[in-house]
Structure formats: structure tokens, C-alpha cells
Amino acid sequence: MVITDIYDLERLARKRLPKSIYTYFANGGYEEETLRRNIADLRKFVLVPHVLNDVSERSIEGTMAGMRVSMPVGLAPVGACGLSYPNAEVEAALAAKEAGVPFCLSTVSIATIEDVARATRAPFWFQLYLMKDKKVGEALVERAKQAGVSAIVLSMDLHVRSQRHGEQKRGIGAPPRVDLTNIVDALVHFRWLLSMVRSKRRTFGNLIGLVPHAKNVGKVTEWLEEQFDPTLSTKDIDWARNVWPHKLLVKGVLSADDAKQCFDHGADGIIVSNHGGRQVDGAVSTVSVLAEIVDAVGGRGDVIVDSGIRSGVDVLKMLALGATGCLIGRAYVYGLSANGREGVQKALSIIRKELDQNMALCGLTNLKNIPRDIIRVQEGAELRNPAIHF
Ligand SMILES: Cc1cc2nc3c(=O)[nH]c(=O)nc-3n(C[C@H](O)[C@H](O)[C@H](O)COP(=O)(O)O)c2cc1C
Known part of the structure; x- marks a missing residue:
């Protein structure tokens, strides 16, 4: 198969993974309205190319959270990513390092x-x-400090977990359901099953030694379900700022007011995110609120954005609306699921090429200070929605 875009990687991922695992990665909260809206709204924003510029010398380099990056696209934190491929997080981190972009571990x-x-x-x-x-x-x-982590990403959008119908139906919950359907599902996807023998770990590695029964996946998922903290508020940003001396990014911001408060409480940057449509169903798409958040923040720090990005054109649109960088979640997880580290490299190279080519075609030689008149909303432009999940 000739892989031309991220949707090809999604097709390969869907083929290799058991249905339950693919569902875990692909699905969104409740009726998946926000999951769909993220992608549809990105298509509502259209580009206005400027064609009279020499673009022979150009660069897509940038800076994210103080780090020089070969392109402003990092790998978002994805929980239980290790279900996709043996030692998946390590493979993804190595691919990111080779590509010169940030990797965020969940x-x-x-x-x-x-x-x-x-x-x-x-x-x-x-x-x-x-x-x-x-x-x-x-x-x-403390462990992040010892390991030389350069930025903490504090997720503020999970006071409680939302419901994902697809996961519930397939028995991905607390504890996960082991029934005949799921066993057959795994056996049918024997390439995945055999490969997973090479996994070094089989539970949430960071929690071993910190929580009771961490090696028992059933018990630890039940513990997690109880432990998400509904009291999360600005006091927790203050706490993190106090204990963490390096870059602090607050993730899950969707309103201009919250964005300003994050900076007032000492954040170095924010990540505009609706968790890839996995939390509030009916929430705004990130692309639709990005410009007002950028304006409200007024250059006080990084405004990184994620949710719905599936191409270099999507990245270009986010940057044109003022983002300093983007994160991709599913786009790289599909590559990882299809072919491990090489699959992530493929996902990143697809996005890199699309970003570079479309930047050139829009008359831009770099990604800094992109004129705002290069992007506008066109109602109806979202009608073509190629997401294969739906
Ligand atoms: C399967 C899955 C697991 C995720 N786990 C986490 C997590 O552990 N922590 C977190 O902050 N965000 C998590 N996210 C959200 C991502 O960091 C990111 O915001 C989202 O994937 C971006 O949307 P996209 O997948 O459309 O690119 C997860 C997303 C997915 C798809």
C-alpha cells in the first residue's frame, strides 16, 4: 500500500489492532460530536495563498516551550499508548528525538x-x-526532575472522566472486561498479539510502587477511576509552579479567561485542547477559539494547540491563527499502531512535507508572524470530512 496521508496510517492501524484497542484510541466522548467538530471546523477555515513571493529559501523550524524544534509539531500525551505496539512510548519518543520534535509522556x-x-x-x-x-x-x-524532563504538562481537563460509549460497549473500563468477544478479537489479530510479547511492561508503569496493586491492571484501573480529582483549580497550577522549576504548560484550556489565569498563576504556556474530543461532548473545537485565546494572552508565553490535527495543512492553519506550535495525538498513534517507531517517523514525515509544501504554496518562507489575512472562515467548507472512524 502506498501511504500518502495520516488516514492511510489509520487504515493500517485499524487492520492491525484488535477492535477494542482501535476503539480506545479512535473514539470520543458520548456521541462524539466534539470529535467530529474538531475535524470539521478545521476544514471550515480556508487558506488564501499569496502567490507573488519567492519561496525558494524557507524554514519550518520553530521553538516550543523553549526547545528548538525542526517543526512546531510535538507528540501529545496518550495514556495506555503501550497497547498499540511493544514498548510504544519508548519507540515514539525515539522517533520524536530523531525528528527533532518534542515528545510528551502521559x-x-x-x-x-x-x-x-x-x-x-x-x-x-x-x-x-x-x-x-x-x-x-x-x-x-520528583522523578521527572531526576529524569531530566524539560517541561511538565499539567492537564486540567479531567476533574472526572467522561463516558466513551465505544469503550464501554467493548468492555474497556475499570476493570477491563475479559470475555469471549475480546479474546476472539485478540486472537484474530494475532500479529498484534504475538508482537506484544516483546512488551517490557503490562500495566501503568509510572504507578508501580506508588499505588496499591499497581501490577494488577484491573485493580489499578479501578483505583484510577476513583482518583481523578474534582477539586482541580488554579491552586494546583500554583502548587505545580512551586515545585517545578522548569517549563510549565497547562493543558486543556478552551476559554480566553482560563488562558489568562494560567499565565497569572505562573504557567509558561498553555495547550488549547479539548482532549481530542474525549471529554466534554458538545465542547467547542480548538481551532474555533484559538485566535481569541492568542489575542487574550498577548504574547505572554507559548500557545500550543491540539485536537483534530491530521495533516500539515491543519498545522499551517493553527499557526496562521497564532499558535506557537501544535501537538498531534491520534495522528502519531495510528503510525505507531501500524508500524512502531517507523510508523511514527512516517506520520511526522507526512506532516512535515505537507506543512513545508503548503507553506510554500501560500507564499510563506517561515512560520513566524504569518499574516492573518492568509486564513478565513468559509461556511460549508467542512462538508468533506474524510475521518474514517465515522
Ligand atoms: C487514546 C488517547 C489517550 C489520551 N490520554 C491522554 C492522557 O493520558 N493525558 C492527556 O493529557 N491527554 C490525553 N489524551 C489527549 C491528547 O493528549 C491530545 O489532547 C489529543 O489526542 C489531541 O487530539 P487528536 O488525537 O485529535 O490529535 C489522550 C488522547 C487519546 C486519543
Whole structure:
């Protein structure tokens, strides 16, 4: 198969993964309205190319959270990413390092902070979920310091977990359901099953030693379900700012007011995100609120954005609306699921090429100070929605 775009990687991922695991990665909250809107709204924004410029010398380099990047596109934190491929987080982190872009490890990853640090020997980002048990957060921050993590990404959009119908139907919950359907599903996808024997770990690695029964996936998922902290508020940004001396990014911001408060409380940057449409169903798309957030923040720090990005054109649109960088979630997880580190490299190279070519075609030689008149809303332009998940 000739792989031309991220949707080809999604097709390959869907073929290789058991249905339950593909559903876990692909689905969104409730009726998946926000999941669809993220992608549809990106298509509502259209580009106005300027064709009278010499674009023979150009650069897509940038800076994200103080880090020089070969393109302003990082890998978002994805929990239980290790279900996609053996030692998946380490493979993804190595692909990101080779590509010169940031990798962010999730609190609820399968590989540990130390696994990634040992393998990459390079700075990476760590995403922090604060639990009711404060000792867990304190210990994770300490380990992040020891491992040379360069930025903490504090996720503020998970006071409680939303419901994802697809996961519930397939028995991905707390605890996961092991029934005949899921066993047959795994056996039918024997290439995936056999490959997973090479996984170094089989539970949420970062939680081992910190929570009771961490090696028992059933028990630890039940613990997690109880532990998401509904009291999350600006006090937690203050806490993180106090204990973390390096870059602090607050993830999950969707309103201009919240964005300003994050900076007032000491954040170095924000990540405009609706969790890839996995939390509030009916929430705004990130692309539709990005410009007003950028304007409200007024250059106080990084405004990174994610949710719905599936191409270099999507990245270009986000940057044209004022983002300093983008994160991709599913776009790289599909590559990872299809072919491990090489699959992530493929996803990044697809996005890199699309970004560079379309930047040139729009008359731009770099990604800084893109004139705003290069992008506008065109109602009806979203009608073509190629997402294969739907
Ligand atoms: C399967 C899956 C698991 C995720 N786990 C986390 C997580 O552990 N922590 C977090 O902050 N965000 C998590 N996210 C959200 C991503 O970091 C990111 O915001 C989202 O994937 C961006 O949307 P996209 O997938 O459309 O690119 C997860 C997303 C997916 C798809």
C-alpha cells in the first residue's frame, strides 16, 4: 500500500489492532460530536495563498516551550499508548528525538519516565494528572526532575472522566472486561498479539510502587477511576509552579479567561485542547477559539494547540491563527499502531512535507508572524470530512 496521508496510517492501524484497542484510541466522548467538530471546523477555515513571493529559501523550524524544534509539531500525551505496539512510548519518543520534535509522556503510560529517559538520553515532556492522593503527584514530579524532563504538562481537563460509549460497549473500563468477544478479537489479530510479547511492561508503569496493586491492571484501573480529582483549580497550577522549576504548560484550556489565569498563576504556556474530543461532548473545537485565546494572552508565553490535527495543512492553519506550535495525538498513534517507531517517523514525515509544501504554496518562507489575512472562515467548507472512524 502506498501511504500518502495520516488516514492511510489509520487504515493500517485499524487492520492491525484488535477492535477494542482501535476503539480506545479512535473514539470520543458520548456521541462524539466534539470529535467530529474538531475535524470539521478545521476544514471550515480556508487558506488564501499569496502567490507573488519567492519561496525558494524557507524554514519550518520553530521553538516550543523553549526547545528548538525542526517543526512546531510535538507528540501529545496518550495514556495506555503501550497497547498499540511493544514498548510504544519508548519507540515514539525515539522517533520524536530523531525528528527533532518534542515528545510528551502521559502519567498513565505503560513505559515509565525512567524507561523513556534511559532510551532517549534527551529532554522530553511529562504530562501530569493530579490525583486525590497528593503523594502520587509529588513523587512523579520528583522523578521527572531526576529524569531530566524539560517541561511538565499539567492537564486540567479531567476533574472526572467522561463516558466513551465505544469503550464501554467493548468492555474497556475499570476493570477491563475479559470475555469471549475480546479474546476472539485478540486472537484474530494475532500479529498484534504475538508482537506484544516483546512488551517490557503490562500495566501503568509510572504507578508501580506508588499505588496499591499497581501490577494488577484491573485493580489499578479501578483505583484510577476513583482518583481523578474534582477539586482541580488554579491552586494546583500554583502548587505545580512551586515545585517545578522548569517549563510549565497547562493543558486543556478552551476559554480566553482560563488562558489568562494560567499565565497569572505562573504557567509558561498553555495547550488549547479539548482532549481530542474525549471529554466534554458538545465542547467547542480548538481551532474555533484559538485566535481569541492568542489575542487574550498577548504574547505572554507559548500557545500550543491540539485536537483534530491530521495533516500539515491543519498545522499551517493553527499557526496562521497564532499558535506557537501544535501537538498531534491520534495522528502519531495510528503510525505507531501500524508500524512502531517507523510508523511514527512516517506520520511526522507526512506532516512535515505537507506543512513545508503548503507553506510554500501560500507564499510563506517561515512560520513566524504569518499574516492573518492568509486564513478565513468559509461556511460549508467542512462538508468533506474524510475521518474514517465515522
Ligand atoms: C487514546 C488517547 C489517550 C489520551 N490520554 C491522554 C492522557 O493520558 N493525558 C492527556 O493529557 N491527554 C490525553 N489524551 C489527549 C491528547 O493528549 C491530545 O489532547 C489529543 O489526542 C489531541 O487530539 P487528536 O488525537 O485529535 O490529535 C489522550 C488522547 C487519546 C486519543
